[in-house]
Amino acid sequence: MSKGWSKEEVESVVADYFKMLLSELEGKSFNKTEHRKILSPQLADRSMGSIEFKHQNISAVMIDLGLPYITGYKPRGNYQGLLKKTTETLLESSPELIHAIKMDVEKGAELQHIDNILDAFVLPPAPQNNSTSVCENLSGYGETDSKFSKVNYLEREARNTSLGAAGEKFVLEYEKTRLMSIEKFNFADRIEQVSETRGDWAGYDIRSFNDNGSDRFIEVKTTRYGIETPFFVTKNELGFSTKNSLGYNLYRVFSFRKAPKLFMLQGRLDKVCTLDPVQFRAHV
Known part of the structure; x- marks a missing residue:
């Protein structure tokens, strides 16, 4: 049985998530796998899958706080209270990220050309609690x-x-x-x-x-x-x-x-x- 995440580990993984989210909001490319590899030495023998799952937990926290999440990190609930508290605390000292979110949600939008718009149709996401x-x-x-x-x-x-x-x-x-x-x-x-x-x-x-x-x-x-x-x-x-x-x-x-x-x-x-x-x- 793996031991629980420490405060220091949670702070490291949340800070890394914020870096990726800021890059995404600013239209900059980044590699999720490379981020996990760089983050790994700061953690207590966590597997790549465990780190990815924690990033997905953060996505769920962000949604619960009324904030966007990183595309590709599917939100996973049932996260630890420490994770939410740490996310809130680090958001308080992340004015650059909050400003980027504010600009992103308020900026105008235009319909872009799509070669075959019928290909845009997908099935709904798998329901949570049947909904x-x-x-x-x-x-x-x-x-x-x-x-x-x-x-x-x-x-x-x-x-x-x-x-x-x-x-x-x-x-x-x-x-x-x-x-x-x-x-x-x-x-x-x-x-x-x-x-x-x-x-x-x-x-x-x-x-x-x-x-x-x-x-x-x-x-x-x-x-x-x-x-x-x-x-x-x-x-x-x-x-x-x-x-x-x-x-x-x-x-x-x-x-x-x-x-x-x-x-x-x-x-x-x-x-x-x-x-x-x-x-x-x-x-x-």
């Missing part, structure tokens, strides 16, 4: 006792209108290409960007069509970050998905930084996702 984790709304998610920040940067990214608009254009192009690929040209010409023609109150963003001509109501959620990044839904979106469950589709667009991908969840949101209530309305 995909999301949050019910944008306010209050990610509150912790950490001193470094009370800002939820994943929430801030979700409010990025430029990114949201680019994600919708991506899905519009995907849907038109999908329908034309099965020679449903009349349906492709009738796709409607409801968020523009009717506004945000509709409960979905795009009206498209299934192969048989029935309505496909699409809500688009876009992130620059990895497939496991949680997203946010409103009460209105939840209500619409409940009333229109047969035609409702949530398209999660992710990795928008370089090579956008998307997966689809069909049906009412409270059945295909875990909805974590994160704010309560109080009155007297």
Whole structure:
């Protein structure tokens, strides 16, 4: 049985994670394997697999703090309390990283050319607790006792209108290409960007069509970050998905930084996702 990670070991692995994340945010290349090799002598005979697993634990901590994680380090929960505390403490003395995150979640986005957009479709991530984790709304998610920040940067990214608009254009192009690929040209010409023609109150963003001509109501959620990044839904979106469950589709667009991908969840949101209530309305 391996012994628990010491405070010094945890500090070393978290600091290394922050270096890689900063490089990723700044668009600089780095090699995860080389980082593990360099880090290894600072640790107590930890295997490469053990170090990688700890980096994945840090990804889960980052998400719980409302922060982006390193692409390729799939978040793994059930982490030790020391890991979260150390991550919070080191974030307090990492203004360069926090500034890079702030700039990244707020910067504009444009749809890039994709040779074959149909190849962007992937299966949803394997569910945790038989579901995909999301949050019910944008306010209050990610509150912790950490001193470094009370800002939820994943929430801030979700409010990025430029990114949201680019994600919708991506899905519009995907849907038109999908329908034309099965020679449903009349349906492709009738796709409607409801968020523009009717506004945000509709409960979905795009009206498209299934192969048989029935309505496909699409809500688009876009992130620059990895497939496991949680997203946010409103009460209105939840209500619409409940009333229109047969035609409702949530398209999660992710990795928008370089090579956008998307997966689809069909049906009412409270059945295909875990909805974590994160704010309560109080009155007297």
